[in-house]
Amino acid sequence: MDKGSRSPAMTDVARLAGVSHQTVSRVLNDHPNVKEQTRIRVRAAIAELGYRPNRAARALVTGRSQLIGVVARNSTLFGPATMLSEFEQAAADAGFAVSVGSVHELDRSSISAVVDRHLDQRVAGLVVIANTASATEALAEIPGDLPVVFIDGDPDSGRPLVTVDQVAGARAATRHLLDAGHETVWHVSGPTDWFDSAGRIQGWRQTLEEAGAEVPPLLSADWSAAEGYRTGQMLARMPEVTAIFTANDHLALGILRALHERGRRVPHDVSVVGFDDVPEAAYFIPPLTTVRQAFGDVARAALSLLLGQMRDENGTANQIVVPPQLIVRESAPRRV
Amino acid sequence: MDKGSRSPAMTDVARLAGVSHQTVSRVLNDHPNVKEQTRIRVRAAIAELGYRPNRAARALVTGRSQLIGVVARNSTLFGPATMLSEFEQAAADAGFAVSVGSVHELDRSSISAVVDRHLDQRVAGLVVIANTASATEALAEIPGDLPVVFIDGDPDSGRPLVTVDQVAGARAATRHLLDAGHETVWHVSGPTDWFDSAGRIQGWRQTLEEAGAEVPPLLSADWSAAEGYRTGQMLARMPEVTAIFTANDHLALGILRALHERGRRVPHDVSVVGFDDVPEAAYFIPPLTTVRQAFGDVARAALSLLLGQMRDENGTANQIVVPPQLIVRESAPRRV
DNA sequence: TTCAGAAATGTTATCGATAACATCCGCTTT
DNA sequence: AAAGCGGATGTTATCGATAACATTTCTGAA
Known part of the structure; x- marks a missing residue:
């Protein structure tokens, strides 16, 4: 509420709640070993101060951000644009921000550049809208430990993939x-x-x-x-x-x-x-x-695969195929 | 090049170049007082290690990220989609990543939520594609010290604005x-x-x-x-x-x-x-x-206004108007 | 009643950068 | 030759969170 002062940090919350900052951290991250009463007290202090955690600090120590990178061809084509929009929406609901990285062409060097930018930002995961073969090839450099999901990529790559049939x-x-x-x-x-x-x-x-x-x-x-x-x-x-x-x-x-x-x-x-x-x-x-x-379904499926990979390390390379639907109108009726 | 190990930090570069990490920082930020010879040595070490700075760490200490937030209506309309794509491209060229925050409706509470998410991420600036009056109203809460540019917003608001005429x-x-x-x-x-x-x-x-x-x-x-x-x-x-x-x-x-x-x-x-x-x-x-x-022109103009604000504190509320162009085709020829 | 072990909490180190200040060095100036 | 000064560099503190370990408090069984 008070605009002028710098936004409160974890220690401010801790002081107000009469606990250590570590306990505040535990409450924030839903650790099990916190007494219910303490939890309530800390939550109240958080609310009172309008505290919200500093993502940069968290990213620094964990090496991971609450940011999902999207690599897409720079395009206003209906498909990719819709996909991006739907994905952003789904990610926001799950508490993630989305950083877009467009490329003109899905060639190796362009993709490298975009992936590098995302790694700089310490993204927690990557979604690649890789609709050409050249793109798939260019992705060797993605570190193995970074969760990645492909949309419209190579079905035979064995990597996690969501695609329309x-x-x-x-x-x-x-x-x-x-x-x-x-x-x-x-x-x-x-x-x-x-x-x-x-x-x-x-x-x-x-x-x-x-x-x-x-x-x-x-x-x-x-x-x-x-x-x-x-x-x-x-x-x-x-x-x-x-x-x-x-x-x-x-x-x-x-x-x-x-x-x-x-x-x-x-x-x-x-x-x-x-x-x-x-x-x-x-x-x-x-x-x-x-x-x-159903672009919305594709986007949500991609997100859930990605979140799954972030949770378990043993990310079994899953593939999801979304069925399309024929819409009959006058340009091709059932019978001429 | 070596994938396995953790990515090198500033101290690694410093050790290799035989200087302190602070000198490396100075080279990175183009500070004037560094001897040319040292600068070269540090640059070489950076290249050799494939070092790239940790944005999270920088964001933590400076309170600012290399991230620009975009607030837009969740939309696949041609205008907004094109604008976003063009802006992302321009921002990337300037070394900034773009985090999108879509909203279904440009009402007060939705916008608040998106702006909050962006503030969490410590964005360095904000671009608001505020094509309705309700959006403009909802933006009172943006902190005054955060650079903001509006696209297609209220011309009478006095805030920095880029728009097509x-x-x-x-x-x-x-x-x-x-x-x-x-x-x-x-x-x-x-x-x-x-x-x-x-x-x-x-x-x-x-x-x-x-x-x-x-x-x-x-x-x-x-x-x-x-x-x-x-x-x-x-x-x-x-x-x-x-x-x-x-x-x-x-x-x-x-x-x-x-x-x-x-x-x-x-x-x-x-x-x-x-x-x-x-x-x-x-x-x-x-x-x-x-x-x-000319969406591309609008996007680039918005970016340059934003960068201008980031540099000087005395961000004079500038407004840029981009002229449109009539394209004559058959549906309305010069003469019927 | 006592003690082990778990639950709850606190302390300190750490991530990787920049900021502020301290130092060193070489050169001009008197 | 000594003082003064600014350019070049190093040292230490700091941002705000989590991790690892230390400590205190509670619980239940011997």
Whole structure:
């Protein structure tokens, strides 16, 4: 309440409660051997002084902070941005602050630099949104004793990982289009070095093969509406293309526009399915059928894996896969 | 290089260089009174050991960390997300880490909680993305000696502030539509308690009044495509509506779809101008004329104000206004 | 009643940096 | 040649917490 003076330290609390600072520390850290009555007295003193522990001091002596570092590609893409936001929220609820470290590219030296910065800050754990193979490689240097969780990383790395089941999502999308009567499905993928892209390609291809459908050539792009548009201009000229599955909603937006310009009606002539379910997807022309990823669930799962590692030393490398959900709208209805 | 052992401390460097740890500290902090030769010797020792200072220890003794706290609404909206990402990048270049603190609502108690968390971490400064009036009010509790910069906050608060010139952006958009021959311009605003919204409303209204045009009733919405769509359904039924200026691109997207459904052609029957220039705006149907905000410039300006405050105590409350830019595309061409 | 052992609490050392002050050295100045 | 001075460096105290060990107090069994 009193602004002017310096914020109270543990010894101030101790003096007021008539105990030693060590006892205050024990109360703060929920040590068992403190008499209930003392505990109450100390808590009262803490409340009265408005005391809050100095994290820097704690970090110095324990070598660990209440800070979780996040390594992410510098990006305003819907997926990563949402993931970061959700993770921060979950971490805050658990009493952790989150320090972001963006990188332009997920190459070795950029990642090293960011990881170093996080180690400087003595982060208690690290979350790596490692959506490309190059990122996974670059992480050899993370000290073994630092808890780390990967999001969208390499499933075969054996490290703790949380990911959306991209293969299942792609299968659902492809299956949906086949079931609607299309002979085959074209796929516009994201950059092929992203794990997300790879999983979606795999699910798409598998589903076509299992159905005995012809597998058209793979078209790959970046994640932008611009490339979706360019690719769409080509696809729009090919009358045999009646169903397109794109690796994200922005690509789909570009494709919708290209189809529209060429006079190919969606879904009458061509059906389109996206991926992500960005909030605007329901307002595309026409509303987009897409695959929703539960980013919030992913973020919370990642946090719980991380906290688990911080508690037990024997962090069994756990992997969590979150299922996606197909959202059917007009761009690809059940039946054309 | 040697992973196994604990990371070296200042005394290790001192021993290797044959000086005292204080001299090492002086070299690290660029103090003037160190002989060049000694400086070189110490730098060599630092490099050899791969020494990097312990931020926690430094924070403890100085009471300040190399950490900048950001308070933002928990949001994946394009503006705030981009701003955060850009700011983090700029801060990293200046050697600062960024700790995010999201809040669901910018009300007093949520903000207090986040600010408290940041104070716990002994942040060196605070950036508040305070786009509503309620946020500004809630910030009384920030200690006066802590450097703070507001982004998109209250221009009349007198506190250091960086903002995009919303009024100018709205004027350019409205002017553009009037110049194209429209008798008046309708406006779909964002939530009226956002400063951004208020500035855009003001610019729109001023421009109409100056041109002697009738000012239609203000339509206000949230920032979503969903509400844009609902509002658009109404506007599409009114034949006198020929020009619409929306407070962001997602609203415009919803409106485009509503117009499309009602058979009103854009731009032939109705012209539409958005705000933000999200990357997909160029691929809407039709491509969207909009107002681009230079978020990167805003972020860098905010950082430099903050660093300025950290250096001099006499932080003159400076305000920086970044101009926006009209991007003309098909949804509202120069001439219909 | 006494004593062992556990529970409760206190004392002192420590983490790794910066701040404040002390010292040493070489040079100018008189 | 002695005093004075400032540049270069070293010594010691300090920030605020936890760890390790020491001590006191309580409890229950012999």
